[in-house]
Amino acid sequence: MEEKKQPIIEIQDAVVTFKRNHSSITAVDHVSLTIGQGETYGIIGYSGAGKSTLIRLINHLQVPTSGKVFVNGQALEDLDQRQFQRARKKIGMIFQHFNLMNSRTVLNNVEFPLLGEKITKSERKEKALALLRLVELEELADAFPSQLSGGQKQRVAIARSLANNPDILVSDEATSALDPKTTLSILKLLQRLNQQLGLTIVLITHEIQVIQTICHRVAIMEAGKIIEAGKVAEVFRNPQEQLTREFIDTSINVQEALNRIQRNSNQQQLYLLKFVGETTNQAVVTEMAQKFAVAATILFANIDQFDNLTVGVMILALDGSRVEAGVEYLRQQSVEVEIIKKKVGA
Ligand SMILES: Nc1ncnc2c1ncn2[C@@H]1O[C@H](COP(=O)(O)OP(=O)(O)OP(=O)(O)O)[C@@H](O)[C@H]1O
Ligand SMILES: [Mg+2]
Structure with a gap:
């Protein structure tokens, strides 16, 4: 784990400000961050710290007010429409509330991102079934989301997020709605995907246990800024900031x-x-x-x-x-x- 990893995500001095009535709020405040290929990178902070906004920069859902964001060496503004669409597909995303389509079966949910692809119907089904197998949910292919537990729903969401063979999986509080045991099983799944597929994972959380279970490196975020960052073990060994100590003490x-x-x-x-x-x-x-x-x-x-x-x-x-x-x-x-x-x- 000591070898130098190729950077897959590079954020350079990014700022995001939102206008609110007559004032403005800085959600991301001069953040610089490099994430290596195949890394599991955790971003932790309390509510309102700017975590979701930062992560939205990575999957190009948010344009920085200033600064630069490179994914796979490419900056958003350098891409034309088609390149942009392709780049977006290479970033999977999972959320706290799963965002499944309730009127479609598990299989159809996973097939959904493949509908625009030039593959046959049976290839599409094959691919979706393989993804369900990967998340150990093949036998529920014909079930509807309402028939699943939270952990199963998140597995479906993970399978769906992998449909386009992404390089990066971005997770925004994906385990926050789950009980501790289910959380652990989802984290173990993410860890396996990281190891098996070489998937780079960026996950945000307000729970230090999530960081400590699967992350290689961690950044602590407060009021739009990264106040401390490093290898998980080193940050735990020698935390510099009060907020970091607070998180570790709760853990x-x-x-x-x-x-x-x-x-x-x-x-x-x-x-x-x-x-x-x-x-x-x-x-x-x-x-x-x-x-x-x-x-x-x-x-x-x-x-x-x-x-x-x-x-x-x-x-x-x-x-x-x-x-x-x-x-x-x-x-x-x-x-x-x-x-x-x-x-x-x-
Ligand atoms: N689209 C928006 N318009 C205006 N303000 C926004 C917008 N998105 C986020 N903000 C503000 O930016 C700040 C950071 O929000 P963000 O959602 O990134 O925090 P967070 O760390 O993800 O919080 P949480 O843990 O509650 O999800 C907050 O003050 C929020 O109100
Ligand atoms: Mg958030």
């Missing part, structure tokens, strides 16, 4: 655990430990406890795996006369230690 449920623990223990000195790397954190804590005769109680632990990196969080209660030296020792072992709550009277 490992730190805040929730802290609230719960603080409600239930009002006399304790608590320590929040963050580990990143190959070391197993438990061992370091045990070592410290023995070395400094510190009583360490683990109140919460959560360990996540990104690529080859372990990111762990622990909340500890530490007690003993040499706690400070113990904490210092942990810090020397590259563990980030934050003191959460002082003992009353300390």
Whole structure:
């Protein structure tokens, strides 16, 4: 995964402003972004950050007010009508609400993007069935969308988005309407398509779990700007911005655990430990406890795996006369230690 990937999407200093009554709003504010061929790239931000507008630049649904957008080396404004149509077909798109046609069968929905193509009816059917097989939904070819679960509908939408053999699949909150288990199955499907077809995937989300499950790189977006970007593991290892930390903390449920623990223990000195790397954190804590005769109680632990990196969080209660030296020792072992709550009277 270390090899340099050919850029397939290049956004150069793009700005999108919308006029609203007498004022104007900048939805995308000087964004530059390069996405490599075959990458799974995540864009995360809260509502209104400008994610959908940014993604619409990529599939040419939105013209930048200024700046340039290159897809496959081509800028939108350099394409004539026919080239533009062809370029658009090479970008598939899926949405939160699936956008299926309810009066058509699953098969007909998938066939739909192929209706204008110069292929026979049976070739078209063949192709659609192959796509349904790819998303493991062949047996539902004759069903109607209303008869499907949300996860099945999204599979149909994914099959349809692949009808024209796109190079890029753009996903705008495609799992936001699904429960966690279904979300995971859709993400695994996207991951398989990325690996099997070499499909470049750009997905936007407000859930860090989505990023952490399948993305290689991530950009964090706030108020139209990309405030931080990088490899997922590196951003998790060393987040620079407050918003990034917030997203990561929700992913490992730190805040929730802290609230719960603080409600239930009002006399304790608590320590929040963050580990990143190959070391197993438990061992370091045990070592410290023995070395400094510190009583360490683990109140919460959560360990996540990104690529080859372990990111762990622990909340500890530490007690003993040499706690400070113990904490210092942990810090020397590259563990980030934050003191959460002082003992009353300390
Ligand atoms: N066509 C439009 N006309 C006017 N304003 C728009 C238009 N599209 C988006 N905006 C504004 O641009 C800003 C960014 O919107 P955008 O939809 O890109 O955000 P988002 O990050 O996708 O949010 P969400 O997570 O809610 O989907 C918002 O303030 C929005 O109101
Ligand atoms: Mg949006």
